[in-house]
Amino acid sequence: MAQTLQDSPNALINKTVLSRYMSLPVSDDIVQATYIWIDGTGQGIRCKDRTLTFRPKSPEELPIWNYDGSSTYQAEGSNSDTYLHPVAIYKDPFRRGSNILVMCDTYKFDGTPTESNKRKSCYEAAKNCSEDEPWFGIEQEYTLLDVDGHPLGWPKNGFPGEQGPYYCGVGATKVYARDLVEAHYRACLYAGIKIAGTNAEVMPAQWEYQVGPCLSISVADDLWVSRYLLHRIAEDFGIVVTLDPKPISGDWNGAGAHTNFSTKVMREDGGIRHIESAIEKLRKVHEKHIKAYDPHEGKDNERRLTGKHETSTIHTFSAGVAHRGASIRIPRGVYDDGKGYLEDRRPSSNCDPYSVVDVILRTVCLNEV
Ligand code: ADP
Ligand code: MN
Ligand code: MN
Ligand code: MN
Secondary structure, eight states: OHHHHHHOHHHHSOHHHHHHHHTSOOOTTOEEEEEEEEOTTSSOEEEEEEEESSOOSSGGGSOOEEEEGGGTTSSOGGGOEEEEEEEEEEEOTTTOTTOEEEEEEEEOTTSOBOTTOOHHHHHHHHHHTGGGOOEEEEEEEEEEEOTTSSBTTSOSSSOOSOSSSOTTOOSTTTOSOHHHHHHHHHHHHHHTOOEEEEEEOSSTTEEEEEEEEEETTHHHHHHHHHHHHHHHHHHHHTOEEEOOSOSSOSSSOOOBOOEEEEOHHHHSTTTHHHHHHHHHHHHHTHHHHHHHSSTTTTHHHHHHOBSOSSOOBTTSOOEEETOTTSSEEEOHHHHHHTOSOEEEOOSBTTOOHHHHHHHHIIIIISOOO
């Protein structure tokens, strides 16, 4: 840990100095807004701040803004203005008060969505199946690294003891940086993100939190802002968060974004019939879903979905009750109740949840093939 602090200039800064300035009073009708968006990699998060002189109640009241898309892999330098359209507002856990975080999607100069704007298509799908009342809950797994890229708390030359004691572990040799996990959990709750819980994962320095169940596209807005908070808080601690789906090759678990999904009829008595019919639809378009489940159309997930370490192989579709080696798992409790939801275990930890929600809605609710 000492090494982490020395290597990270952010962690070395004395945060009590900041609090002197953050407690300075500012006029009531001033709001600081952090606009947040996804860059051209489809994974990177960017943000910038502006002052508002009113308190917005909905994203429609917020100004459209722009940025230099040539610096985010989203435009040419000669025609670089790229537009930010506010889509969701959250409370700002850093500045508190009436200050806000603003999730945005991005548009080119001609009004068409940028290549990494997967929200627009997702929004249209969600609109077309709103009567199905689709709910999503996403389990976000992630891995903590030192600023030198080494897994946090791992010996600098070698490996920790093999997997076994770490999942939901307690104690100084089992889990690392619980402070960061705690800070993030509370910040999500404060912001208004529907975070459902958190746990330490199978590989040391790996953790998970869940967002949901949320109605339709809102799970993806919440998940992106929760990722923003995670990276931003980790910055304070001098720790790096990676969403790489297989940060350490070999006998170490990868990281996923298991996506739990239900519609109104699945949640009603006898809903298992609708869960099974959704699974049959998903079976027919396995490859299409694999392409949508990581930012490199399956290439990232190839390293993770090996058929080992609680995964199914990327090449075949499978489903089973309580089966953690299947593409789709029906939780035991759901099977026993005859209603509830299914768990799609294929999405990668670095997936764009807009793409995941989009393709599931199109396959299961809109019957697109
Ligand atoms: P696992 O046993 O796979 O680790 P978790 O408890 O981590 O499961 O996550 C399951 C998630 O499923 C919950 O956090 C919740 O958001 C979500 N969920 C629960 N009920 C439903 C439902 N009816 N529809 C969609 N998602 C649901
Ligand atoms: Mn889980
Ligand atoms: Mn997990
Ligand atoms: Mn799961």
